[in-house]
Amino acid sequence: MNVYKPLIIFNVANSISLMADGCENFRKFLVEGTKPNLKKIAEYVDRSLMLVTALSPVIGYDKASKIAHYALDNDLTLKEAALKLGLVNEADFDRIVDPAKMVHLS
Amino acid sequence: MNNSGNRSGGSAQRSLGYFNIGHDLIPREMIGAYAVLKKASATANHAGGQLGDEQHRLIVQTCDEIIAGQHADMFPLHIWMTGSGTQFNMNMNEVISNRCCELAGTPLGSKAPVHPNDHVNMSQSSNDTFPSAMNIAAAVSVRTRLIPSVQALRDANAKKAEEWKDIVKIGRTHLQDATPITLGDEWSGYAGMLDDNLERIGDALKGIYRLAIGGTAVGTGINAAPGFGDATAAEIAKLTCLPFVSAPNKFTVQGAHDALVHLSGTLRTLAVSLFKIANDIRLLSCGPRAGFAELILPANEPGSSIMPGKVNPTQVEALTRRP
Numbered sequence: 001m002n003v004y005k006p007l008i009i010f011n012v013a014n015s016i017s018l019m020a021d022g023c024e025n026f027r028k029f030l031v032e033g034t035k036p037n038l039k040k041i042a043e044y045v046d047r048s049l050m051l052v053t054a055l056s057p058v059i060g061y062d063k064a065s066k067i068a069h070y071a072l073d074n075d076l077t078l079k080e081a082a083l084k085l086g087l088v089n090e091a092d093f094d095r096i097v098d099p100a101k102m103v104h105l106s
Numbered sequence: 107m108n109n110s111g112n113r114s115g116g117s118a119q120r121s122l123g124y125f126n127i128g129h130d131l132i133p134r135e136m137i138g139a140y141a142v143l144k145k146a147s148a149t150a151n152h153a154g155g156q157l158g159d160e161q162h163r164l165i166v167q168t169c170d171e172i173i174a175g176q177h178a179d180m181f182p183l184h185i186w187m188t189g190s191g192t193q194f195n196m197n198m199n200e201v202i203s204n205r206c207c208e209l210a211g212t213p214l215g216s217k218a219p220v221h222p223n224d225h226v227n228m229s230q231s232s233n234d235t236f237p238s239a240m241n242i243a244a245a246v247s248v249r250t251r252l253i254p255s256v257q258a259l260r261d262a263n264a265k266k267a268e269e270w271k272d273i274v275k276i277g278r279t280h281l282q283d284a285t286p287i288t289l290g291d292e293w294s295g296y297a298g299m300l301d302d303n304l305e306r307i308g309d310a311l312k313g314i315y316r317l318a319i320g321g322t323a324v325g326t327g328i329n330a331a332p333g334f335g336d337a338t339a340a341e342i343a344k345l346t347c348l349p350f351v352s353a354p355n356k357f358t359v360q361g362a363h364d365a366l367v368h369l370s371g372t373l374r375t376l377a378v379s380l381f382k383i384a385n386d387i388r389l390l391s392c393g394p395r396a397g398f399a400e401l402i403l404p405a406n407e408p409g410s411s412i413m414p415g416k417v418n419p420t421q422v423e424a425l426t427r428r429p
Contacts, residue, residue: 001233001324002363003189006132009240010185012366013133013247015373019380020251022425023259026384030421031262033404034387036273036289040399044276050283099274099286 051097052078055088058096063087113214114180115200115222121193127186132194137181138173139243140198143235143319144226145169146341147334151228154331161225164206177201191236199226229330229338233360234321238342244369245314245348248307256307256376260300263383267294275400289400292386299379306372313365315349317342321356381426388422 002008045051049071055064067088071081078097082088088096148165151157157165171177180201187193199222206220207213220226227235271290278284319342320335322328327335335352343350353359393399394417409418 001190001360005189005191005236005240005363006185006187006194008363008366009136009243010130010133012240012244012370012373013135015370015377016244016247016252017135019373019376020247020255022380023252023255026380026421026425027255027259027262029406030387030403030419031259031266033406034266034391035402036270037399037402038273041273041275041289044283044400045274045286048276048283048286050276050285053285102286103274103288103291 045099047077048099049078051099051102054096054098054102055082055093058092059087112180113177113201113204113208114182115197115204116215117193117196117200118181118183121183121187121197125184125187125193127184130185132181132183132185132191133243134178135243135247136194136239137178137198138175139246140195140235140239141169141172141202142242142342142345143239143338144198144202145173146338146345147228147230147235147319148226149341150334150337153337154334156331157225157228160210161206161220164209164220165202165226167209168202168205171205172201177205190232192232195227195230195232195235196222199223202226229322229334230319231322231329233323234318234325234335234356237359237363238317238319240363240366241314241317242342242346242350244366245311245350246346248311248314248369249348253304253307256300256304260297260304263293263300264297266290267292267297296383296386299383303372303376303379306375307369310365310369310372313368315351316353316359316365317350318353318356318359320352321360325356325360327356377428381428384422384425388419388426391419 049068052064052068055067067078067082067085070076070085071078074081076084079090079093082093083090145166148157148162148169152159152162181194181197183194183197203217203220203222203226204214207216207218210219212218267290269290270293271288273289274286275289275292276283277287317335317339318325319338320327320330322330335356339350339352359365387401387403390398391401391403394402403417403419403421405417406420409416409420
């Protein structure tokens with residue numbers, strides 16, 4: 001016979017009540033009041049170098065990688081770097097590198 | 107014997123004498139769970155013709171009082187006691203016996219008209235009742251407290267996911283910039299994790315519903331009438347509205363408590379999920395001027411006694427701190 005019964009139920013009951021109360025508090029006092037910082041979120045997307053991933057199928061991984069590194073090294077936007085290196089034209093860049101087209105693909 | 111008004115009984119007093127260790131008491135959830143079990147046992151014994159009408163009536167009335175939250179201060183025993191929980195079972199038997207004496211107008215401790223062992227503990231052993239009460243306490247707490255709370259958190263996350271489904275943001279892997287994602291995508295992931303946890307917990311309850319009751323001392327059912335376990339489990343199911351049954355193999359559920367170990371494992375998985383969700387939110391809200399600052403958390407209380415205007419992710423800290 002298992003002789004740790006009081007300890008087993010103490011720990012299980014403690015876990016249940018801690019997480020029941022914890023989830024309740026976290027929902028009421030954090031989740032429901034959380035807001036997105038739209039300005040910051042847009043700023044990060046605009047400055048993102050990983051949008052270059054969308055260019056890979058068109059100009060190839062190596063050229064796309066070159067654009068990303070060049071942009072980072074010279075503190076340029078992806079578009080500035082792409083045009084400066086002449087690896088893609090502006091119209092193609094704007095068409096392909098569109099963050100909104102890079103989500104919800106499925 | 108007992109002083110007037112103290113119904114906790116001699117076994118409880120002895121336990122406090124020999125096991126006065128620490129501050130942690132037998133979980134309060136066990137009081138109601140045990141009273142449900144004692145009430146169900148009395149009903150099964152009465153239906154089987156072994157328990158008299160008066161004893162049955164008094165035990166049921168007393169158990170109803172305990173289930174309603176009365177007499178809670180009569181269960182002062184610590185968890186650091188016998189590993190079988192026998193002293194808590196006897197504490198329960200004696201409290202019920204003494205309260206029945208009060209109701210019947212007989213002296214406390216007189217064991218008449220309701221005897222703690224012969225009547226309240228009839229057809230039972232600590233070795234089948236304590237494990238049964240453990241399972242009842244766990245299942246009732248999970249069903250009435252944990253699941254509704256996790257479900258509400260899941261729903262709140264899903265609501266945010268829907269509201270934020272068109273907010274395109276930077277994705278991150280390894281904490282480094284990655285391809286875009288929506289804020290709704292991230293929060294739908296949190297809701298999905300909680301869905302999965304609810305499924306796991308629900309699955310774990312299946313084993314918890316199999317009770318040891320009827321096995322008595324070692325699982326053979328000595329001193330219990332055939333059918334007592336099934337009748338009592340059916341009564342417990344009726345009282346709790348949960349599908350408890352008498353376990354098909356008593357040696358399984360008295361020799362080990364694997365169903366509770368499994369439940370504990372699913373609780374740990376839930377804790378890991380909550381940690382991840384809360385930690386993500388903490389990271390994405392760090393700032394406001396020198397961090398990611400993608401999320402703005404509610405400013406519930408001042409964060410600092412010396413730095414004016416500081417807001418800290420205190421809800422995250424409370425949730426992620428494991429005991």
